[in-house]
Amino acid sequence: MAAIIEPYILKPSYILRAGLKACHVDDVIQDRRCQATNVRVFKAHFGRHPLHLAQVWRDLQLFGIMTVEEAKEKKSFRGFMLANNFLRLYESEDVRNARFGGNYDYNRALAWDFVGRIASLKVHRIRCPTTWPVRLGASADGTQLRTNEPRDEEMRRNPKNYAYKYNFAGLNYLIVLSLWTNHIWFASGGDPGSTHDMTITRQEFVDMVPDGCRVIADDAFTGKTEREKSIFAVSNNLDAPAVKEFKGRAKARQETINKRLKDYESMSKPFIYGIEKAKLCFAAVITLIQYSIEDTSKFGEPLYCL
Template identity: 30%
Template sequence: MALVETFWKTGHKITGHDLDGSLSLGYRRFRAFFGTSPLVCLVAWDILFNARPRNSTPEHLLWALMLLKRYSIETFNATLIGVSEKTFRKWSHIFINLLADMPVLNWEQRFRNAPRDASTFISLDGTDFKIMKPSEFDPKWWSHKFNGPGLRYEIGICIRTGDIVWAHGGVPCGEWPDLRLARNAIVEDLQPGEKVIADRGYNDQRYFDLPNGHADQQKKQILARQETVNRRIKEFCCMNYRFRHALYLHPRFFHAVVNLTQLMIENGEPLYPVDF
């Protein structure tokens, strides 16, 4: 049975850190290679108990985390681990797909179960991710946020709990402005009278509650916390660097990272509370 110590020791075989060395340095190295803590690794491993291959090991999960966090080229990863590129690709992609599909983090279910003790219970923001330039230029891919081709997603945060309760998208940035993307999905799931706190990119007062000058400091604080989540997600280099893999894989990587981010929120790294 895997323990937190299992991931701690296995991780340090990869990072090269001496287990008898500095604990704080060891933790920083672990986080730098895998993007999270040994505890969250164990939580994810246990959640995947019925889904992961029976011949898989904790090391295979760490390979996937290393690909998500460092996003180094395949040759480098395989050489560092001491396996073939084919073996590294096989197991890292198996676990990225498993992380993306973790059943306890089903977004539709989390959205339905979010505390609805007010007509405005969720904040929403769109975020763009860089991709390789398509072979033929098409403005539908263009993101004004970094002046290059990208994919757009939206992320929703429960105002009361600080949990991620919505993740949707993977569409061309230029073709899908924030408001169109929201109307495509989350608006349909709102109950009558419910609204979402969002920035001025969502200019539809039927569904969105927008900050209005200095009087709305609470809403601005809520949206600032939303940016904290975007930053945490982009601490994984696969979401910060230009995505080199096939485009159909981007949503898999994205949802794997979002699920890991939520697991970290639940296991020792919560977002700061806000009053509303």
């Protein structure tokens, strides 16, 4: 029988106070402000509520991505906060090190280490069930994120990297949401910007859809095979007004996720650290968003119900 892991827990109140102190908001100022203001400033620097970051910290240990012994080391918490700050604000190293202090190389290594660890939670937190509770169970949409043009030995600009949304190089991702729960069921790993949404879907997601189940999507997901046509419920002029409204609300939930994704500066600005690290950051950010949308308490940010 496997031993039960007793994680080294950090309270949200500790993460809030320590995070704000790292941003030069000292104890006197924190005590003078109301809790809501402190949380708002914290989220502006680190992206998510301290409660959700506390849950991420716990899960890193429960899923074996970080040992309990590592969690007790001061450098681990520092790396964790550096990673979240980098994902949220995407600042230059000069600006980030002026805030956190310390050695450039040391902070850089810590930040990327914990970006990778947070990204590793994606396979545990974002999973498509093998059986769906209802036949019409999900919605899907693609989103493009801008990157610098990857180096190519043969051509300066490779058309496969072209992202039409930005008229520049980028990566295309597919995101699938559960219609009836606050869960992201699937998020692709990142394909070259010119890759069509349906191509990604055909290669990575179609086989996950149980027979007889359907997915709401836009016209880009018009299928070629009979199975694809039976899976995707796209716009139809013959739809009743209530059906059109339902599809519109499902698509609006997708746009909400896209907006929250791009609230992170590392997702909305051109990414300069290479394709593989861009994919790593996407995996980390989409996982962090999952923690906040599944929380239906007053601290969470759940999607509105259909």
